[in-house]
Amino acid sequence: MKKSVLTRYRVMAYVTGVLLVLLCFCMIGKYLLKLDGADGATQVVSIAHGWLYVLYLVFAFDLGSKAKWPVGKQLWVLLAGTVPTAAFFVERRISRELDAKVQRDAPATVKV
Numbered sequence: 001m002k003k004s005v006l007t008r009y010r011v012m013a014y015v016t017g018v019l020l021v022l023l024c025f026c027m028i029g030k031y032l033l034k035l036d037g038a039d040g041a042t043q044v045v046s047i048a049h050g051w052l053y054v055l056y057l058v059f060a061f062d063l064g065s066k067a068k069w070p071v072g073k074q075l076w077v078l079l080a081g082t083v084p085t086a087a088f089f090v091e092r093r094i095s096r097e098l099d100a101k102v103q104r105d106a107p108a109t110v111k112v
Helices: 003-032 039-068 071-082 086-105
Strands: none
Touching: 003 039, 003 071, 003 086, 039 071, 039 086, 071 086
């Protein structure tokens, strides 16, 4: 597995995580605080999160298939983009696990 596959996933995990948290704040502003501009912001952020979540799904599925994850783990990672802040914790755990795997599988370099 290439490190670039992990990097793509990590970027999209952060992007979707940030957008989802921002969407939560927009919804609080719209429905609880009754802010005037919150309706437009909510619409823009929800559309952005929706489209970028699809891209997150593609990258996470690609990563899972190349890492040969079982179905349960794959679903856990895919759903992390739907729970506010979950994407950050799942991304960190997956990155640590796969960074170690990439380093184990990388050929040793000899310095002379």
